Amino acid sequence: MSTAPQPKQGTRPVAIVSFAQAPTQRRIEQANEVELLMPVISEVYAQANMTKDDVDFVCSGSTDYLIGGPFSFVTALDAVGVWPPKRESHVEMDAAWALYESWVQLQEGDLDVALVYGFGKSSLGDLQRILALQLDPYTMAPLWPDQVSLAALQAQAMIDRGLATEEDFAGVASRSRRDAMNNPNAQVANDLDVATLLKEEYIASPLRRHCVPPLSDGAAAMILVAGDRAFDVVDRPAWITGIDHRIEAHAFGVRDLATSPSTTKAAHMAGVGEGDVDVAEIHAPFAHQEILLASALGLSSATTLNPSGGPLAANPLMAGGLIRFGEAANRIMDGTASRAVAHATSGPILQQNLVAVLEAAS
Amino acid sequence: MSDALETQDPVTMLSTPIRLDYDFTAGVAQSRSLRGYAEGRFVGQRCPVCKKVYVPSRGSCPVDAVPTKEEVVLPNTATVTTFCVVNVPFAGQSIEIPYITASILLDGADITFMGLIQGIPADEVRMGLRVEAVWVPKEELGPTLASVKYFQPTGEPDREISTFREHL
Numbered sequence: 164m165s166t167a168p169q170p171k172q173g174t175r176p177v178a179i180v181s182f183a184q185a186p187t188q189r190r191i192e193q194a195n196e197v198e199l200l201m202p203v204i205s206e207v208y209a210q211a212n213m214t215k216d217d218v219d220f221v222c223s224g225s226t227d228y229l230i231g232g233p234f235s236f237v238t239a240l241d242a243v244g245v246w247p248p249k250r251e252s253h254v255e256m257d258a259a260w261a262l263y264e265s266w267v268q269l270q271e272g273d274l275d276v277a278l279v280y281g282f283g284k285s286s287l288g289d290l291q292r293i294l295a296l297q298l299d300p301y302t303m304a305p306l307w308p309d310q311v312s313l314a315a316l317q318a319q320a321m322i323d324r325g326l327a328t329e330e331d332f333a334g335v336a337s338r339s340r341r342d343a344m345n346n347p348n349a350q351v352a353n354d355l356d357v358a359t360l361l362k363e364e365y366i367a368s369p370l371r372r373h374c375v376p377p378l379s380d381g382a383a384a385m386i387l388v389a390g391d392r393a394f395d396v397v398d399r400p401a402w403i404t405g406i407d408h409r410i411e412a413h414a415f416g417v418r419d420l421a422t423s424p425s426t427t428k429a430a431h432m433a434g435v436g437e438g439d440v441d442v443a444e445i446h447a448p449f450a451h452q453e454i455l456l457a458s459a460l461g462l463s464s465a466t467t468l469n470p471s472g473g474p475l476a477a478n479p480l481m482a483g484g485l486i487r488f489g490e491a492a493n494r495i496m497d498g499t500a501s502r503a504v505a506h507a508t509s510g511p512i513l514q515q516n517l518v519a520v521l522e523a524a525s
Numbered sequence: 526m527s528d529a530l531e532t533q534d535p536v537t538m539l540s541t542p543i544r545l546d547y548d549f550t551a552g553v554a555q556s557r558s559l560r561g562y563a564e565g566r567f568v569g570q571r572c573p574v575c576k577k578v579y580v581p582s583r584g585s586c587p588v589d590a591v592p593t594k595e596e597v598v599l600p601n602t603a604t605v606t607t608f609c610v611v612n613v614p615f616a617g618q619s620i621e622i623p624y625i626t627a628s629i630l631l632d633g634a635d636i637t638f639m640g641l642i643q644g645i646p647a648d649e650v651r652m653g654l655r656v657e658a659v660w661v662p663k664e665e666l667g668p669t670l671a672s673v674k675y676f677q678p679t680g681e682p683d684r685e686i687s688t689f690r691e692h693l
Contacts, residue, residue, distance in 0.1 A: 195555065244589055246588040287548050293545060
């Protein structure tokens with residue numbers, strides 16, 4: 164009989180026991196958010212052989228700025244079924260932070276099962292303008308800088324520092340989209356070599372189209388279970404043995420864009436370096452960010468990066484970080500990995516970083 | 526700091542105009558209701574578990590969290606469950622005050638929606654009042670609830686509160 168590994172943070176072991184996602188698409192025109200979520204939530208329950216009545220806590224991640232309407236997370240609850248009344252919460256962040264809140268709730272000890280989900284449709288508005296509104300509202304947002312240009316500043320800072328080259332960026336994109344050919348939920352999957360990719364025009368120098376994530380509509384859901392009860396749900400639960408979240412300054416001018424000290428600190432607190440890492444799912448929407456983050460996480464070349472294809476293959480906002488946790492958990496649950504790292508980011512050019520270590524029970 | 530700046534008053538306010546444009550996805554279920562308005566009828570959906578009828582439906586039962594597939598066409602007749610007398614003028618107002626906005630429970634439905642009441646003095650509107658929908662002329666019908674001009678009294682006896690207490 165396996166026993167749950169003791170977590171580095173908190174006192175109560177918590178595991179991911181099921182994960183489902185909608186196949187990511189450029190534009191889901193027919194389904195609204197509720198209709199997008201319903202099959203995903205049904206599947207996550209079915210995998211765990213649970214119903215809504217087994218869930219003690221519900222937490223979601225989404226943003227009204229994507230849909231252009233107020234309280235869209237409340238209407239999304241139509242997909243969840245919150246009667247009789249349940250404890251419920253929402254984060255205006257990627258759903259990976261809804262996982263984090265759920266993990267904290269489960270530490271309290273009076274709740275055992277949490278449903279976490281996130282959803283986002285980038286197709287409804289102009290994402291470049293929408294994302295500009297997460298910037299400093301006085302000096303930055305009125306300039307409407309688009310996220311691709313901001314990411315290009317970061318990529319150029321890495322090149323200037325000698326940390327990576329445009330060939331390296333193309334290498335990440337080539338590998339990610341090739342790996343995505345085995346991922347039925349991916350949106351951009353192809354087999355193109357570095358030389359071919361480098362022939363593309365720049366979108367924002369030094370970034371070419373292949374360095375940039377697709378615009379995606381999508382949703383994902385997950386069930387967390389605390390304690391040994393997780394073994395009743397699945398043979399190899401993905402235990403969250405370490406988790407930490409760090410934030411950098413909002414103003415770019417005071418940050419060193421070529422490094423990610425918040426990721427390094429979070430990785431240290433989560434215990435990433437305390438054992439071999441078989442697989443890492445890194446929430447790096449831009450190709451150069453995978454190189455930056457893998458370094459900040461302290462990963463060695465022995466770690467398989469983003470075998471799902473990562474955000475370069477599918478990038479549904481507000482679900483993309485949770486999908487990293489789900490893909491990493493799936494590698495534990497399917498037995499291909501024993502120790503994995505999941506990373507999620509939020510805010511402009513990697514401002515916030517959440518890092519977790521997922522492990523199988525020994 | 527330069528002398529020029531020292532003589533300036535501090536900036537205490539700035540205006541940063543923001544405009545965002547969006548497409549709206551009504552969804553499969555709500556699209557059926559919207560097309561129903563264009564045909565001059567109310568279209569809802571029934572939950573396969575609790576059998577409640579939602580109009581308009583969002584495609585799911587928020588109680589049971591299951592998809593609602595069965596379509597239900599509802600009649601024009603309804604009951605006022607609760608209401609509000611609007612006495613406050615506001616910009617863009619198209620109706621003379623005082624007027625009545627009411628929660629409308631269509632016969633056979635299990636959820637109310639907001640509707641305008643006309644054809645009765647404001648001080649005579651009451652909970653349980655029986656009303657019917659008055660649609661705009663056929664050529665003006667469209668996929669919008671604005672296709673319903675208003676609800677007017679039918680003259681039937683009022684419904685007891687006990688018959689719609691669950692829907693308040």
